Amino acid sequence: KAQPERQQPHTLDECRRCELWEHATQAVPGEGDRKARIMLVGEQPGDQEDLQGHPFVGPAGALLDSALAQAGVKRDSVYITNAVKHFKWEPRGKRRLHKTPAQKEILACRYWLEGELEQVAPQVVVALGSTALKAVLEDSYAALKDYMDAPMQHAGRWIIATYHPAYILRVPGAAEKARALAAMVEALRTAQALAE
Ligand code: URA
Numbered sequence: 001k002a003q004p005e006r007q008q009p010h011t012l013d014e015c016r017r018c019e020l021w022e023h024a025t026q027a028v029p030g031e032g033d034r035k036a037r038i039m040l041v042g043e044q045p046g047d048q049e050d051l052q053g054h055p056f057v058g059p060a061g062a063l064l065d066s067a068l069a070q071a072g073v074k075r076d077s078v079y080i081t082n083a084v085k086h087f088k089w090e091p092r093g094k095r096r097l098h099k100t101p102a103q104k105e106i107l108a109c110r111y112w113l114e115g116e117l118e119q120v121a122p123q124v125v126v127a128l129g130s131t132a133l134k135a136v137l138e139d140s141y142a143a144l145k146d147y148m149d150a151p152m153q154h155a156g157r158w159i160i161a162t163y164h165p166a167y168i169l170r171v172p173g174a175a176e177k178a179r180a181l182a183a184m185v186e187a188l189r190t191a192q193a194l195a196e
Contacts, residue, residue, distance in 0.1 A: 012085055018108035020086035020101070025050045030081025030116050037195035038078040039122035040064075041113070043131040043164060047096050050087035055080050060165040064128075067165070067181060071188035079120045083135035084109045098166075101131060103140045110135060123157055124191045129164025148183070151190060158194045162187035 012027040021027065028045040031054060048058030056064050068075050084105055089096040101109075113135055117125070127133040130144045136159055147161035168180045 012112060015085070015112070017111060018086075018105045020084065020088050020105055023089065024086040026053050027085045028053055028055055028082065028087070029085065029112075030079055031055060032075070032079035033077055034079065034120055036077060036079040036120055037123045038073070038126065038191050039117070039120055039124070040078055040080045040126045040128060041132040041136055042080070042082045042128045043166075044082050044084035044098075044101055045087045046098055046166075047087065047089070049082075050089075050096075055082055056165075059169060063165040063169055063181075067184045067188060070181075070185045071192065073188050073192050079116070079122065081113065081116055083113060083132045085112055103134075106131060106135050106140070110138065122195075124151075124195045125157055125159050126187060126191050127159060127161045129162075129167065132164070133159075133161045151194060158191075160187050160191050160194075 012029050015021060015027060028049050042056060042060070045055065046058045046060060049055055049061075055061070065075060084101040087096075088099045088101050088105065090099050091097070125136055127136045130142075133142050133144055133147060134140050137154055144161055144163075147159070151158045151160045153159070162184045163180045165184070168177055168184065171177055171180060
């Protein structure tokens with residue numbers, strides 16, 4: 001039976017709150033410790049995440065794993081999710097090229113992020129990049145550079161903003177790469193300290 005377009009979805013995979021599901025393989029839910037003190041929020045699944053159905057399992061995930069290890073934070077002790085749960089992409093030859101989600105897609109997907117925030121109830125949320133920060137703060141104008149240097153309180157929890165791992169992967173220049181990675185490691189250490 002045909003479903004009314006905007007009916008409340010029961011499961012993430014049935015979600016039709018925006019159009020991104022149409023070209024994605026599957027929705028990628030958050031995962032990890034459901035009682036974690038720290039929640040990491042990324043932007044959206046990438047190519048590998050879309051195929052495998054798990055967050056941060058591609059190249060950006062490998063960089064995140066290395067930052068977590070350097071910070072002494074165990075991946076299975078945190079909860080990892082994305083602001084947007086379906087992969088948004090455009091074809092480029094044989095590849096699927098990541099496209100930044102639109103504000104309306106971030107807003108549509110807040111429904112799921114709110115559910116996760118409510119269920120996991122973390123003390124600290126680490127926003128990985130600008131899309132995550134906008135989603136977490138519910139502020140479409142929030143700019144990463146204005147929030148990078150200090151943790152802030154929002155809606156009763158600590159928010160820490162840092163780079164997206166994909167930025168660190170693609171930024172030109174070894175010095176900038178090292179600086180951005182060190183900043184991410186520091187952000188994860190701060191998260192750990194605030195969560196104790
Ligand atoms: N980038 C993200 O923001 N999230 C993922 O899960 C993978 C890559």
